[in-house]
Amino acid sequence: MVVAQDTTRPTSASIPASRRFILGVLATLPALATRFGAASAQAQTAPLASWNDGPAKQAIIDFVKATTDHASPSYVAPEDRIATFDQDGTLWVEHPLYAQAFFALDRVHAMAPQHPEWKNHTPFKAVLANDLPALAQFSERDWAELIFATHAGMSQAEFLKIAGQWLATAKHPRFKRLYTELIYQPMSEVLEYLRANRFETFIVTGGGQDFVRAYSQRVYSIPTQKVIGSSLDTKYELKDGKPELMRLPKLFFSDNFDGKAIGIDLFIGKRPYAAFGNSTGDREMLEYTGAGDGARLKMLVHHDDAEREYAYGPAGNLPDTKVGTFSRSLMDEAKTRSWSVISMKNDWKRIFAFET
Amino acid sequence: MVVAQDTTRPTSASIPASRRFILGVLATLPALATRFGAASAQAQTAPLASWNDGPAKQAIIDFVKATTDHASPSYVAPEDRIATFDQDGTLWVEHPLYAQAFFALDRVHAMAPQHPEWKNHTPFKAVLANDLPALAQFSERDWAELIFATHAGMSQAEFLKIAGQWLATAKHPRFKRLYTELIYQPMSEVLEYLRANRFETFIVTGGGQDFVRAYSQRVYSIPTQKVIGSSLDTKYELKDGKPELMRLPKLFFSDNFDGKAIGIDLFIGKRPYAAFGNSTGDREMLEYTGAGDGARLKMLVHHDDAEREYAYGPAGNLPDTKVGTFSRSLMDEAKTRSWSVISMKNDWKRIFAFET
Numbered sequence: 223m224v225v226a227q228d229t230t231r232p233t234s235a236s237i238p239a240s241r242r243f244i245l246g247v248l249a250t251l252p253a254l255a256t257r258f259g260a261a262s263a264q265a266q267t268a269p270l271a272s273w274n275d276g277p278a279k280q281a282i283i284d285f286v287k288a289t290t291d292h293a294s295p296s297y298v299a300p301e302d303r304i305a306t307f308d309q310d311g312t313l314w315v316e317h318p319l320y321a322q323a324f325f326a327l328d329r330v331h332a333m334a335p336q337h338p339e340w341k342n343h344t345p346f347k348a349v350l351a352n353d354l355p356a357l358a359q360f361s362e363r364d365w366a367e368l369i370f371a372t373h374a375g376m377s378q379a380e381f382l383k384i385a386g387q388w389l390a391t392a393k394h395p396r397f398k399r400l401y402t403e404l405i406y407q408p409m410s411e412v413l414e415y416l417r418a419n420r421f422e423t424f425i426v427t428g429g430g431q432d433f434v435r436a437y438s439q440r441v442y443s444i445p446t447q448k449v450i451g452s453s454l455d456t457k458y459e460l461k462d463g464k465p466e467l468m469r470l471p472k473l474f475f476s477d478n479f480d481g482k483a484i485g486i487d488l489f490i491g492k493r494p495y496a497a498f499g500n501s502t503g504d505r506e507m508l509e510y511t512g513a514g515d516g517a518r519l520k521m522l523v524h525h526d527d528a529e530r531e532y533a534y535g536p537a538g539n540l541p542d543t544k545v546g547t548f549s550r551s552l553m554d555e556a557k558t559r560s561w562s563v564i565s566m567k568n569d570w571k572r573i574f575a576f577e578t
Numbered sequence: 579m580v581v582a583q584d585t586t587r588p589t590s591a592s593i594p595a596s597r598r599f600i601l602g603v604l605a606t607l608p609a610l611a612t613r614f615g616a617a618s619a620q621a622q623t624a625p626l627a628s629w630n631d632g633p634a635k636q637a638i639i640d641f642v643k644a645t646t647d648h649a650s651p652s653y654v655a656p657e658d659r660i661a662t663f664d665q666d667g668t669l670w671v672e673h674p675l676y677a678q679a680f681f682a683l684d685r686v687h688a689m690a691p692q693h694p695e696w697k698n699h700t701p702f703k704a705v706l707a708n709d710l711p712a713l714a715q716f717s718e719r720d721w722a723e724l725i726f727a728t729h730a731g732m733s734q735a736e737f738l739k740i741a742g743q744w745l746a747t748a749k750h751p752r753f754k755r756l757y758t759e760l761i762y763q764p765m766s767e768v769l770e771y772l773r774a775n776r777f778e779t780f781i782v783t784g785g786g787q788d789f790v791r792a793y794s795q796r797v798y799s800i801p802t803q804k805v806i807g808s809s810l811d812t813k814y815e816l817k818d819g820k821p822e823l824m825r826l827p828k829l830f831f832s833d834n835f836d837g838k839a840i841g842i843d844l845f846i847g848k849r850p851y852a853a854f855g856n857s858t859g860d861r862e863m864l865e866y867t868g869a870g871d872g873a874r875l876k877m878l879v880h881h882d883d884a885e886r887e888y889a890y891g892p893a894g895n896l897p898d899t900k901v902g903t904f905s906r907s908l909m910d911e912a913k914t915r916s917w918s919v920i921s922m923k924n925d926w927k928r929i930f931a932f933e934t
Contacts, residue, residue, distance in 0.1 A: 301795065301801050304803075378843055431844075431847075432847070435847045439657065446846065446847030446848055447660075447778070447845065447846045447847060447848065449847065453844060456840050456843060456844070457836075457840075458839050458862055460865070464869050465839060465862065465865050465866045465869050467839065467843050467866075480813075483814050483821060483823065484812050484813075484823065487734055487823050488812075488830075489803065489845060490802065490803045491787075491788070491791045491805065492801075492803065506814055509821050510821045510823075
């Protein structure tokens with residue numbers, strides 16, 4: 223098949239781990255409209271109320287019917303109803319940078335007084351000087367250095383506290399809202415609709431597992447044990463007889479590209495019946511999901527709404543070399559394999575819950 | 579504290595990974611009575627019906643009351659009710675070898691026709707000749723070679739099928755029963771009792787994660803996504819456009835000793851409120867559990883019943899160098915930290931469900 227012969231696709235082998243961990247951070251800084259259009263307000267009585275009628279909404283409804291109706295040949299026992307969701311760009315806004323990248327940059331500023339040496343050391347120097355052109359040129363090594371400096375060297379409990387404090391105050395540069403307010407209302411409705419039909423909903427993110435766990439229960443009603451992501455090595459230490467798990471500056475697992483299929487098998491041990499993504503990093507998750515028998519729902523969110531959110535990779539015109547995007551080859555594969563493509567512009571009545 | 583200064587304890591750093599993966603396989607082959615005593619049959623109406631009244635049973639009941647009664651100062655919200663269980667020696671029989679070690683040995687015999695070179699190659703040669711004295715002297719490298727030869731080189735789906743077929747027919751040398759019949763009835767009742775009180779029950783095993791996942795739902799009512807264990811590297815491969823996860827002969831994660839605390843944080847992201855083990859491999863899991871605030875249940879199964887099951891590490895008289903056992907230092911730590919020790923002989927009315 224075309225897909226199997228696509229030797230240019232990024233894999234664990236071809237993309238260094240540190241780059242995969244911070245994938246997409248180097249996305250272009252858009253100078254687009256800072257205002258978004260008004261969305262239709264609608265009472266949340268029916269499932270998927272923020273979705274326009276159309277093939278995407280219908281695909282979700284048909285899938286749930288096929289897998290939960292006892293009379294259906296595609297009926298799935300409740301214990302096997304697994305649905306997996308990418309986070310950045312699928313459940314919440316990922317532009318102009320991942321929230322976690324903004325977090326890393328803010329942490330550099332916050333930690334700078336304890337690190338006077340950073341003033342003269344790239345990449346910290348550029349971050350502290352707010353040198354955006356330099357930042358846009360950061361190498362993967364630069365980003366790895368920023369991530370390790372800001373995400374390691376403390377206990378897991380301390381990291382969760384730091385991340386939680388940041389999330390409670392930091393705001394998105396365009397929307398001027400907390401990042402946790404920038405979750406896609408239509409996707410929240412998919413999570414709820416699937417759970418109401420006894421699906422277990424998992425986040426499978428290329429981003430940091432612990433960062434997402436800091437808010438997943440509150441924001442998505444997804445408990446920490448259903449958040450799979452990229453992670454750092456940790457070390458068990460007894461301090462005065464009391465154990466701590468200390469975060470080390472070393473990548474343990476990269477949950478992106480083929481890592482998403484591997485991570486799903488590692489953490490869940492079952493093939494999903496439904497999977498949602500929005501970029502090349504989600505390709506293998508959708509392939510793995512689609513390779514199962516019976517009814518399987520494979521959906522990609524396409525960011526084609528510059529007015530209300532962002533438009534990038536429109537109609538899949540970007541090459542695979544631009545990682546973390548809806549690339550041309552991903553769009554080709556979606557067509558070949560009959561994956562559903564969600565148009566934010568056409569399929570979603572509103573993007574955010576605050577658009578009432 | 580005494581414990582923190584115990585520099586002789588095994589850790590990830592001091593025990594090679596391959597040895598940790600097959601921990602306990604080298605346990606002595608006991609020439610003990612092959613018959614077991616009759617146990618009292620009792621209707622399963624009350625919770626923990628196979629437990630004798632005593633401090634161990636009472637500790638479980640008190641813990642559940644303290645964590646689930648809204649009026650209790652130690653009340654725990656249902657989404658945080660996490661209980662973790664070691665498997666080998668805690669939920670089912672681990673002597674004279676782990677079931678998974680018997681599986682590896684049987685696989686060597688089954689695969690031998692495709693590997694004529696094994697006849698002249700240690701350790702396979704000794705296995706094929708049923709040379710038990712030689713087997714008892716296997717090095718960690720020998721065992722790693724056996725595990726990799728029998729557990730890798732196939733897809734995850736194929737491995738699960740092979741393990742499932744073995745479990746459906748292989749019998750324990752002393753009890754002449756399927757291994758899945760040799761689960762401890764009193765511990766099954768603890769699993770049920772905790773789940774009835776809205777605890778999520780996880781297996782946290784030093785053994786192979788996928789091996790346990792082959793039967794966990796059927797035997798323990800624990801789904802694959804709640805089985806954490808040691809694992810091999812896997813590789814995502816497209817074969818004729820269809821993805822497979824191939825098992826590689828390389829250890830990915832060792833879920834034993836400090837790895838159990840690390841694995842719990844990695845997979846669950848929450849500190850357990852209850853943890854059950856039986857050996858030095860469970861030490862850090864109990865320490866990590868006990869370091870949380872509120873009511874925390876830490877229990878160790880002590881194998882002191884040679885007549886009905888086995889007696890090893892009686893009264894904790896073994897040094898730590900004998901890994902995978904209830905060692906002297908573990909017994910000391912249990913006393914220091916007030917962990918509950920379950921006496922199989924005194925606390926359990928019956929050991930197995932078939933003793934009716």
